[in-house]
Amino acid sequence: MSVRLLHHLVAAQAETRPEATALVMADQRMTYGALEAMSNRLARLLRAQGCREGDRVCLLLPKSLHALTAIQAVLKAGCVYVPMDPASPALRAARIVESCRPRVILITAATGRLMEEIAAESPAARAARIGLIGPQSWPGVHFEAAEALGLPESAPDVRRGPEDAAHILFTSGSTGLPKGVVITHANALSFVEWGVDYFGIGKADRLSGHPPLHFDLSTFDMFGSFRAGAELHLVAPELNLLPNKLAEFIRSSALTQWFSVPSVMSLMAKAGVIRDGDFPSLKRVLWCGEVLPTSSLIHWMRRLPHVRFTNLYGPTEATIASSYYTVPACPSDERAAIPIGRPCGGEDLLVLDEEMRPTPPGEVGDLYIAGVGLSPGYWQDPEKTRGVFLPHPFSPGRVYKTGDLARLGEDGLIHFVGRADSQIKSRGYRIELGEIEAALDALGILKEAAVVAVQSGGFDGATICCAYVPAEDHDLNPKDLRKALSRHLPAYMLPTRWAAYRMLPKNANGKIDRPRLKEDMSASPEKADA
Ligand code: AMP
16 A cells, blocks of 8 residues: 555555554553554544544543554544643643544543543543543543444554655744644654664564653654554553663563653663673664763663664754664763764755854854754644744745754764753753743742753753742742742753752843853752752
8 A cells, every 4th residue: 555644554564464564562452453453443532522633632542552543543633732731730641632622522431530631621531522542442532432333343444645844843942832743644654754764674673662642752653663563662651760671671572773852761771781782682872852961871882782873963953853863882972972964865964153054063053953854834823823923034945943063074974062041951851941930930839930941960961050049929849839830841841959948149231130140050060959
């Protein structure tokens, strides 16, 4: 069959190799044939519940075989899946639901409580149909189960094209509202085709599924695996911060590919869980999402000389990655950063100055991306879209202004330099410090607050620090503030270093002196840590 849309990938495998294993998680396995049949049935059920082309379906589902089946089903029903973080506080999740106004929200027993809290906050959640999906009911679905009976195991007939939206990924927004990045079938498929070919992924591969489903990296694991007809081994979220268990997972699953954010690789390096010549089946390690410290890479490469290591770079807005660099040999200097390399197939990276002219090699400029991965824009936000998706300065089409600073090396490789704004990465999570400040402001108990990030020596990359001035009639301590904030923000966004001020320092223009706050926070961390 011809593959034009993401869900055609499983259908094509099911046609020729229905008995091959598609998904593995703990002691559960699912074949391509079963995945195809179950997702078809669920797709029909979604249609029977009123889902029509382009409708959004939110997935409030922990990573599981069911969640991946649901993703297939939503696409087959002609709809757009919106993966949500089951660990998110209800208030933030409610904003996402309000923004995308789903026809259906799929939940499991484990997320039922969160769903109730979201519904209390969001009229759009109350208007959506709720489908309970879970092991106790599979292969039927509690989702109006009676109507599921008798539904055929063939895909419903829907009209979707490659330029139609496949999913919306919500990422931190600097004004306090999460931003929805719309990803089309063509955006994701283009990278998948390039990646499967470049990495040589085939039927005999066993790939890791480490990132959560609301991270765009997970789409390469998933659709790359389906494209190749490989096995996808989903890593249970509870193993995330247990380096020993992660190493054991790679060993016992005999993985051939590991793909994660760098902080997870650093965590494993720091914990010393990789033995010399470990993971004999492993062929390649890929990372994306933030800088991998060269010292961590050296640690991995020294122990695993049989493995090929590739740095992938790219923002969600240019899914999945836009450039790559396969490290030719174990670096000798741990202070030399690893380049982000060259554009992936169909992509282009431009380093431009303020007038949108190319910067000479060696000089730092703004990094722009053009090409097949570029999202059509932010969900129902033309203004934000126009702000960063700009006309291409030299050819037809658009470029995306990443907010990253980079330089082109004499060697033709692109080197990542840092951010031009206050977006940070912590444990691989993309965080706008402005979103944290907006949430602090909304608490209504502070006169002033500012959030800065300082580099930590730990695996998480950056430490989020909050400087605050309590409102006059409030007697506050960091513990209370953290608790109040945790109702609005996920745990990974909560500041871990706090300092109370009588007045925040200001610069000559009267603006908050953030460099000074950073110095303060770096100078006396132990006093302020909460
Ligand atoms: P996200 O949308 O979560 O993928 O975050 C995108 C941002 O992560 C980019 O704009 C960069 O700032 C950063 N990033 C992604 N990949 C890399 C990489 N390989 N090296 C350095 N920074 C990266």
